[in-house]
Amino acid sequence: MRGLSGVDLRRVHEHVAFMANRKLLSYSIAIIIANIISALFLIFFFYAGPASSIWSSIPLGFSIFIYKILISIQASRVGRELNTGEVQIYLAHTLTRTEYLLSALLVVGITPALVLVATYLTFLAIAAPLSYDVGSQLPYLFAELMMHATIVMALAIGGHENAASIVGVMLALFIGAIMGIPLFLLILFGSNKPAFYVAYAATLLVAMATPLTYRFTYSTIISSPLHSPATLPDPLLVLLLSTAAFIILWMVFFIRFKRRDL
């Protein structure tokens, strides 16, 4: 079954299943922990006061952290396959470079992102089916996990398997603090034009790497008297730029991987 660009989708499916099976335990642990946390928050906070979004935002934060760790581990494993030469075994058996990277994209990024989105879609459908505020988080959630996968895969494809896991974990742990620096500068230099543009660009860049976290931070700031919301990047713009960025970056990965020495 050949799809676009001569990609054999059957082979991709075979290899995705093989790769995912080898890390089934870490997938299972991530899904179980994230679902238990979400269920507990749903039980204790939603029924106590469904108007508050605390029942979704806190467990979602935990789940994102867990899934980012999972994504980082999977990306590191792809880096190891490239470094050790294990990839040669699969490529020697008719898997093309494009099919291999597509399999990696599915295992490392798209599958975990879709699993988490689908999990929250289920919760929302049961708990707050008409809540636009809660439901609109899902595209941001998908983009945040895909951007994380893109960053760690950039390192993994470059052969930096350890950096992929270390940077991935650091980003998962400290993205709030990382985002705080340009945001603070942005608020501080609101009236100083050259410094403002630099801080705005830096904030936009960090926000693109983590659109859901930025959306939450943005809504917290605009509801406080700290600063006029007009000077901050719009979360929807951030989401669109983030989505465009990971699509373009993955296209670059595919093109470069075709010529990479293995």
Next chain:
Amino acid sequence: MSTVEFREVSKRFKNVEALRGASFKISDKTVTAFLGPNGAGKTTSMKLIMGFLKPNRGEVLVWGEEPWRNEDIRGRIGFMPEKPVYPVDIAVEDLLNHLAMLRRISRTDLRRIVRLVGLEKMVEMKIGALSRGYIQRVGIAQSLLGDPELLVLDEPTANLDPAARRGIIDLLKVLNKELGVSMVISSHIIPELQEVSNYAVFIDKGVILDYGYLEDLWRKYETEAAFHIEATDVNALGKILIEKPYIRSVKRLNGVLEVSIDPGHYRSFESLLMEMGHLVKSYSFKTTSLGDLYERVVRGRS
């Protein structure tokens, strides 16, 4: 058309030039010994044949196509990498099943290959728990999936004890005999390939020293060698040959005469055999030492 052809190929890794203007051809239906010391450029050449590397300069052609551009070529090649790069955390059969499914090979064919390489009792073991000898067998098994037209084996006996090395060489002989598949086998242990190869490429420091059929190379470099002659009357032929001054010894082996002659007299000896066509059914040329040939090739270049 040659199976493999390198045209002025250079490959550089940062500051190391692994291949420097390498040109050679490997003919169809040959078992090629790809010989050179460690770091000579053998693994780089194997990876270029597989399309895992892109040459910095020149062209690598496999059946007339560039493998790094046309990835379908790999479907016709069986490859065994130098290092045991197989995932250690899964069972032998899980890996082989996966690779067989990528190639759309039936379970029956897979079982046949597992039997052929002697892995039947090991299939349920984790790859990480196997000895080096059996890991090499896993490597050979996976390279045979899909009945490839060409086998590219990179140091198949590396880091093995003598008994395991013997086992792998015997297995390669069986594969050559039963499957009749072309092979390119790289090794830095030169004598061991003597039994299986009929073609050689000599490489050192990224430069191709020489290549060709062993028979031609032995003649060219006048290495000590022996003729195996099938005769209608072995005794009569033996008596005639022993009289010749350049003949060192004549032995009778299973109805075949093994005649050892001084280097430098191959052509006159072959002329003699042609003259005695009524007694000679057929003859072949065997070296006494591939290592000796290698030494002469290296000395010839330096």
